[in-house]
């Protein structure tokens with residue numbers, strides 16, 4: 001007996017333990033039934049041909065790593081699912097670091113290296129912005145080092161803005177998008193927790209996000225089922241590809 005891909009992903013997500021423990025022990029616990037779960041995990045991880053290494057946490061611009069390889073920033077309100085998405089993209093280490101007390105108010109930098117251990121990309125995980133705090137402008141509320149990072153960081157190639165697909169478009173997210181647009185920074189809006197909605201509601205909410213933020217596209221993703229993760233990798237790889245030649 002097999003599972004549908006989304007059921008398998010959900011089952012895997014809800015099991016306790018690290019991904020590597022699950023892969024090691026599932027065959028003993030569930031026998032051949034777990035085969036499709038492992039295949040699903042493998043398919044998603046195929047895109048993870050990078051080794052991820054935590055570089056540092058920065059609380060001021062002097063701490064930023066030397067700009068070398070292209071950087072991709074991850075931004076979103078607290079609880080939007082940023083740690084879960086980072087986990088789905090590059091593994092548990094990144095999500096754990098990003099949720100460590102003290103590092104939640106910092107920019108956490110992760111370096112992705114290829115098979116030959118050459119650094120290829122840096123992912124920067126920015127502090128989640130709060131619910132009530134954002135009243136005037138995002139840049140005024142954020143610690144001073146975040147604004148210069150987004151505005152001036154020369155190697156920043158793409159900002160991935162996470163918005164929750166399950167709630168109406170938020171003014172704070174709109175301000176961030178507006179600000180990045182004003183800076184002329186390339187950005188991609190990613191709509192999280194897409195698994196929580198059925199087809200119609202998903203389409204409706206995506207349209208609401210596009211319309212509220214003046215976007216041509218918003219990419220729906222689910223860290224829980226893996227939906228959209230491949231597409232997101234494709235977008236990330238498109239950014240770093242020119243540097244490989």
Ligand code: GDP
Pocket residue numbers: 076077078079080081082083084085128192193194195196221222223224225
């Ligand atoms: P962060 O504060 O932005 O890092 O958010 P987390 O990754 O810690 O997630 C916040 C909450 O949303 C947690 O309860 C997660 O289990 C839940 N969550 C995150 N991603 C998903 C998803 O893709 N689907 C569902 N259903 N829940 C999610």
